[in-house]
Amino acid sequence: MEIPKTYDPKEAEARHYARWEAQGFFAPEINRDTSAPVYSIVIPPPNVTGALHMGHALQHTIMDVLTRYHRMRGYRTLWLPGEDHAGISTQIQVERQLKREGLTRHDLGREKFVARVWQWKEQYGGEIIRQMRREGASVDWSRERFTMDEGLSRAVREFFVRCYEEGLIYHGEGLISWCPKDQTALSDLEVEKEAQAGKLYYLQYPVKGSARRVIVATTRPETMLGDTAVAVNPNDERYSDLIGATLELPLTGREIPVIADEFVDPEFGTGAVKVTPAHDPNDYQMGLRHKLPQVKVIDPYARMTEAAGAEFTGLDRYEAREKVIEKFEGLGLLEKVVDYEFSITKCGRCRTVIEPLLSTQWFLKQAELARAPLELIKEKHEPRFVPEVPYEKVYTNWLENLYDWTLSRQLWWGHRIPAWYDEEGRVYVTRTEEEARAAAGTDKLTQDPDVLDTWFSAALWPVSTLGWPDDTEDLRTFYPTSVLVTARDIIFLWVSRMMMTGMKFMGQKAFADVFITGTIFDKHGQRMSKMKGNGVDPLEMFDRYGVDATRIVLAQIESTDTRWNEKQIESYRNFANKIWNAARFCLLNSEGASVGRGFEGDRASWALHDRWIMSRLNRTAQTVSAAIENYRFHEAVQTLYHFFWDDFCDWYIELSKTDVTATEPSPARDAARSRVLTVLEQALRLLHPFMPFITEELWQRLPGISAAQLHPAYAHAEPTVMLAAYPQGEQSLIDARAEQEVQALIELISRVRNIRSEMNIKPGETVPVIVGAPDENLRAIFAAGVPQIARLARASEVLVQSGINGPRASAHAVLAGGAEVAVPLEGLIDFAVERERLRKEQEKLRREAEKLEAQLANQNFVERAPAEKVEELRQRLADIAQRTSALQQSLEALAE
């Protein structure tokens, strides 16, 4: 068989994915065990306009590891893919496209525009979802969903109507965040705050019937045109006599009162605050408290209205600002202007400065929906957040401090609000237009032009994708889902809302666990962003290092924020290559061998290193399974890496080599060959969730592979490692004594290698080795291992005795259990160098012994520490004493 020396991932990746998909391996129906437990995940639907970035690759890897692991464990497993219609960004994309044709959406009209968006979506959208095939994501494509699908749209209408009927959704006027560019309302979660260097303007307002002036400070002087009061703190003595007084609002001819409100901080600015109820959230609240008039001086395009006065009408808000300042200066009413840094609110999409506007919108009373999830997290700590700190608290805090959610968006792309108005303006909120007509008793209805916030449909994702509001088989089977894997910035926006809808409509939490991934920064610790251009493209990593290497590095990131380190992928590409070559060795020596054989018979009859590798393998399987189930992917990967490289490659293959590479066919040779193949096959299964492609590629090549290797639930399927049973780690095969004994062998070989290296023995040169082991059992182990010791330590001969009485010209090393080893080096050894080497060793032991002795001399320790801990220390001290005395003897033998 021709097997290249280097693993080339590309070809294998596409081939295996296509086969898995075509064979239906990803669908839960592949599992024929009707009593199997269920494991389900819904993907956080990526934005239909987006492209795959490292954050997605990270989340997808973790979801795929969990999915593949549980599938191999025999769960009825579903990972449901899909995407989000992303209202604003999609609409912006298409409007941009139209602009290049010299058109606006208004030229097309609503219907044609929406058709155009669908066309755009088919042509360019869903890039991330397509790229998931490249990642190896084992999602069930037959259940792929899109938030604008008919089914999901129906779920949205149902949600809306029910909430409306229960009074949770209302239509009314409120002060909302408005984007003057995108011409739509935004929820507080769609805006971003940004520090900005600006100015604080101090304006004087004359007191009516007095020469006195009240000074107010503002960052937005243009809003003074809409002031309807000035507020002071009721306890502020400076102004107490002015409460109830009337001010002459400059430039407007309007008279406004001075009011008292606890909200005002006397320490800040002048202690007097201008109040603009129509254009500031705090002022809006204050306006309601004091029943102040609301004067709208800024329009949806951020231009001044007629109410701002003839001189200002039509001016942009910033032009108006300058003009107001000029006028105040002219009137001698500008007290001063100081530099001032404050934060400014911008549209999360287009970065335009938000204008708080008084506007009629649809709102949802989230606080009521939050009650059930809040109770659940407080009483039962459900869902379980991983890591619990700090996310459980972040989630709880948010649920406790909710405000009404602005649902309506003045866009064309999205779920149209299911509200119709008759000619008198009466509203009918119904599931269909027919119902509205019936309710209104007329056909002359107009539907509300607005659409819903994209997150409204996202909030329903775990239920709507499974068929809600219908009572479907999928919903009954896969809800609640097992885990939600997502980034932390979406906890408020999405996670908590899914919990709200899940509790409301299903009476159950949407997911058992919530795993929050870390953030990947660039190598300088900067957040990756399109604007900075410092993003690392996962596809580029796939091309350069292979998907498997990229995935296993990502899985290890878990929930820790980390800097991207390309060297790390390189080392896992090397790991993939190591796997490839270990398999290559097994396959090149596989004649006469078969997977699953070689470990027949009583375990006691196996060779020591065979008992050892089975112990290591099963221990690894236990650790890895527990680690994956507890979302400790780093631990799982490290364990697998060291099992495969250190235990399997460095030692097991090497210890087996003499048997495996025997030139003459024999039952012993074939059994040894079967054993390495069997261990390899188990290792491939263990690695598969992390490295799906290379494991499948190699697994398919193993001799003796058949459906018999599959988990019983998949016995009917074509052979594939992804449906093999995940090794669980059999306790009876864990053999601490064999591990200890092989450890002794490893120590012996390592000490000889160390001597060779320090004495500058050429690698090609062999040396005799004398082993002294007073312990009979240990001596037997070394004696049985002579051929392996000879091979791995490059020894010309290995003498195993009860003690060492070798030539004076030897290099010595001490081993555990009172054993020692000598390498006779007549003519090669430099006595001074050897003495120095031994003294250093002795010194190290002495320091360790001192520490142990001090601890054991401490009465408190001996009395209070657990007995086994004390015993352990005594053992260690005894071992050190033995080694020290052996070293002493060696030193004496070297004495002049």
Next chain:
RNA sequence: GCCCGCUUAGCUCAGUGGUAGAGCGCGCGCUUCACACGCGCGAAGUCGCAGGUUCGAGUCCUGCAGCGGGCACCA
């Protein structure tokens, strides 16, 4: 202002009260018949600082410093 996280080898990071770890990098030596994307050997850490709890602290508690994040406010 309130809350939270991080600080461990040159770098990126693990670490579960009981002998400080990995990968990369570094030094020395190797075309040893699976693999130079490799093999062998080695050097390298007052675990941010100061207290405390404990027989015992990188790990638990308190304070401090530096870095980072979230929330609120910002007239």
